[in-house]
Amino acid sequence: MTPCVSLVIVTHNSAADLERCLLALPDAAGGLPFEVIVVDTESTDHTVAIARASALPLTLVELDNRGFAAAANRGAAHATWDLLLFLNPDTVLPPSSVPRLTSLCLQDRVAAVSGLLVNTEEKPEPIGEPFPSLGWYLRRRVRPSVCSPALSRHPQSVPFLSGAALLVRRERFRHAGGFRESYFLYYEDIDLCRRLRAHGGVLLADPRVHILHAGGRSAPLKERLALSDRAEDVYFSLHRPRWEGVILRGLRRIFRLFSPLPHPLVVILPLAAVFGVLLGQRGDLSPGILGGALAAALLVLSARVPDAGAALLLGSLLPGQLLRIPLGAVADLTFTDALLPWVTGGWLLAFWRVSLQRTPHGGSPVSPRLLGERFPAGVVAVLVVLAAVLPGLLLAAERLPWADWMIALGYAGRILIILLLLPLSARVLRRKLLIPTGVLLVGVVLAILGLLQFAVFSFLSPSAVVAATCGRIPVPICPLTGWDPHPGRLFSTWLDPNLLGGFLVMALAVLVAVPPTTRRTTRIFLLAAGALLVFALVLTKSRASLFALAVVAGFSLFSFRSWRRWFPLATAAAAGLALVPSFVARIQNLSATDPTVSLRVQSWQQALEHFFHFPLFGVGYNAYGFEQLAAGNIASLALHSRAGADNSFITLLATTGTWGIILFFLLLNALVWVLFWETREWRQGALPGLALLALSGMLAHAQFVHSLVYIHLLLPLVLLLGGALRPSGDRWRGS
Incomplete structure (x- = not known):
């Protein structure tokens, strides 16, 4: 009697593979009678149309997507022949493979058979593996080759077979209960094979029948991993001790955590x-x-x-x-x-x-271009800064001691690492609102800490605060000394009110750019946070920060028309100024007789003198303090403010020269061009507008403070800019 085969194919968005699978069936059948049952599970592509257009003896069954096991069981229920061949749509059977597999399946005690699955690169999938256990899982993770026994040239008995191409006797399939429908995808074939063996059946694999199996095309990688984890948990709960399942879940998290690394x-x-x-x-x-x-x-x-x-x-x-x-x-x-x-x-x-992930259509892996052609802006930024700082540093190696030069080189490396965050944050961060939200929350916490510092140590200098608190904190700290005296000013944990004021301005720029909301709790928080930030800013008594805040206010009023948001902030600022008359006096005393103004002008003059000595490439990035020490302008490098000019642009001019400042402004111009002209995202709440608002405040602040070369200010600014940019092809567009 000629055997007849019912082929069951479960599909889900399988239009790219189904037609090729169906076209190979007549040659694979080798003259044997066969029927095809295609069970589609809510495909949204042309899978159903391809099945209906086929000239084969085909029955189409359309179901809700309850998983592979449920769909395969429904297809088996529609079958009319004694042999069931379950096929994945991404498989291709070789010619005359069905008669060979059928002859094996009809032998005594044989319950199911399969061939050797190979991928698109002709590499065989593992065959003859033991049933999954905790030891099996560890061997697969640490040494995958151990689980791939040597292939025989003859059919061999194996513990289980893959459901991608599984030929099984219909009565044995029914007697075993079919596929267990608690599995959505994966492991349902292993579970079935356990039950087939428990009922006395033998499972055979014929390595001479090579079945092409593309694999993993119907769902994204992340979704497939989640489904595999879920099926793995079901299998271990049914067939392994409970403690193995607990350990498995822990190990899986550990291995997933380390998966991007070699080991x-x-x-x-x-x-x-x-x-x-x-x-x-x-x-x-x-x-x-x-x-x-x-x-x-x-x-x-x-x-x-x-x-x-x-x-x-x-x-x-x-x-x-x-x-x-x-x-x-x-x-x-x-x-x-x-x-x-x-x-x-x-x-x-x-x-x-x-x-390294595969292409959406399952092609070859993309080459790891890192910051290559997909991120031209990031590459250009890093190369421009490298070109700006490297010549001056190389020339400074002849003047500076080796240890001092290595310190300057380390700071140059740090600035390059920070700039790497610009393209990387645009690519790898998933929650782009994390950065502005984090900047706002950090600003609020710093303001609260600053108010506590102002209340307890209001008339102590930063160095005195460090001396008073260093021995009382149970952590290994070793803070630098030599901070400028700022009695009666708020400086929080930053030990410098001017630099802290710049960050508070950045946090206020984020707050102003937050879109209007109807949630009462959010509105109350924003109102309280704004008042707190403004009041803390007033207590810093930083005129540079107040100027930066005025620039941010004007810029936002011009672009966002955010009058309602600025009204309570202006009220808080007016109240703060009324409560702190000493700050009002500092604002009014903007003359050469003011000691801080005269010191700032003196720092500019000294920086320009260094520039005139090294006009082309400067004294070397972050080597300015060593030059100041050599010139006798400062007595110690511990005096932080005197180790740099109180103007970021003059500092860059003195340290990188004409060459460096030109490259810096070219980079800045390109960044503003991308944010303003290419994004055109100027509604309130848009990340490009928010980033440009923060950038305008920092550029204003940098006129009187070395903000753009200070890591605690440069880092959040770069993260804000990176979060506002995302790569799309060869262009950068607004988030």
């Missing part, structure tokens, strides 16, 4: 060794090992969850200059300095992982 130990051990050398004191390497482990964890966390890395960077602004991490006996780092390279490295890994 966790490859990163952890070298970092631990490096930190052990840098941080280890008196032969004790435990701080280095701990630091290496934390750095590796931060790197991996930023790669897996880039938004978490952004939140950590913004959170690191809260300790400011007050809490620092000791690096040996002579140096220390702010929390922002310590986090910056690892978060940037994690984002590079995240971008690498995205670049």
Whole structure:
């Protein structure tokens, strides 16, 4: 009696593969009678039309999408022949393969058979694996080759077969209960094979029958991983001890966390060794090992969850200059300095992982271009800054001691790392509103901390505050000394009221750009946050910050027409000025007799003198303090404000020369052009408008403070700009 085969094909948006699968069936049948049952599960493409247009003996069944198992069972119920061949639509059977598989399936005790599945690169999928267990999972994750037994040239008995191409006797399929419908996708074939074997059936795999299986085309990778996890949990709950399922879920999270890296130990051990050398004191390497482990964890966390890395960077602004991490006996780092390279490295890994994903149609992986042609703006920004700072630094190597030159080079590296965040944040961050929301919240917290500082230490200088608090905080801090005296001013944890005022202006720019809302709680929060930020800004008594706020106000009123938002802010500012008459006196005393004004003018003159000595390439980026020391203008590098000119543009002119300042303005012009002319997103709440508003405030603030070269101000500004830009083809458009 000639065997007859019923082919069951479950489809879901499978138009790209179904036609090729159906065209191969007549040759694959080799003259055997067959019927095709296509079960479609709510496809939105042309899958149904392709099935209806087929000339084969085909029955089309349309169902709600309740998963592969439920659809396959419905297709088996419509079958009329004794042999069921379940096929995925992305498989292609070779000629005369069905008769060969049928002859095996009709042997005694044989319940199901299959061939050897190969991918589009002719690489075979694993065959003969044991049933899944905790040990099986670990072997697959650590050494995948262990689970691929040597292929035989003859049919062999195996524990289970893939449901992508599974030929099974109809009565054995029914006796086993069919596919278990608690599985939506994945593992339903393994579960069925367990039950077929439990009923005395034998499963055979014929490695001579090569079945093409493209695999993973009906759903995005993230969705497939989620479905696989869900099916894995169902399988382990049914067939494995409960404790294995608990451990499996924990291991899965760990392996997913480290998945963008070659192997966790490859990163952890070298970092631990490096930190052990840098941080280890008196032969004790435990701080280095701990630091290496934390750095590796931060790197991996930023790669897996880039938004978490952004939140950590913004959170690191809260300790400011007050809490620092000791690096040996002579140096220390702010929390922002310590986090910056690892978060940037994690984002590079995240971008690498995205670049290596397959194309939407399942083609070859895209080459990891990192910051290549898809991010021309990011590449240009980094190259321009590199070209601006490198010549002056190379020339400064002849004048500076080696240790001083290495310090200057390190600061140049830091500025390049920060600029890398511009294109990376535009690409890897998922929640673009995270950055403006974080800037606003950090500004509010800094304002609250500043009010506490002003209430407790209002007439102490920053250095005195550090001395008063350093021994009382149970964390290893080593803050720098030498801050300018600012008695009676609010400086929070930043130890400088002018720099803190610049960040408060940035936070106010974000607040003003928030779109109107009808939620009462949000409106109350914005109103309270605005009043708090303005009042804290007044207590900084920073005239540069007040000027920057005026520029932001004028810019927003011109662009957003945000009169209602500025009215309570102006009221809070007027009330603050009325309560702080000393600030009003500082504003009125803008003359050469004012000591701070005369010091600022003197710093400009000294910077211009250095520029006239090195007009082309400057004294070298961040080598300005060493030149000031050599010229006798300052007595110690610990005097922070005297190590730079009180104007960001004059500082850049003195350190990078005419060449550097021209490149800087070209870069700035390109950035403003992209934000303003290409995005044209000027409604309130649009991220490009918000970023340009913050940029205008910082450019105004930079006229009197070295804001654009200060990491705690430059970092949030770059993140805001990056969040407002996203790549689309070869152009950057508004978010």
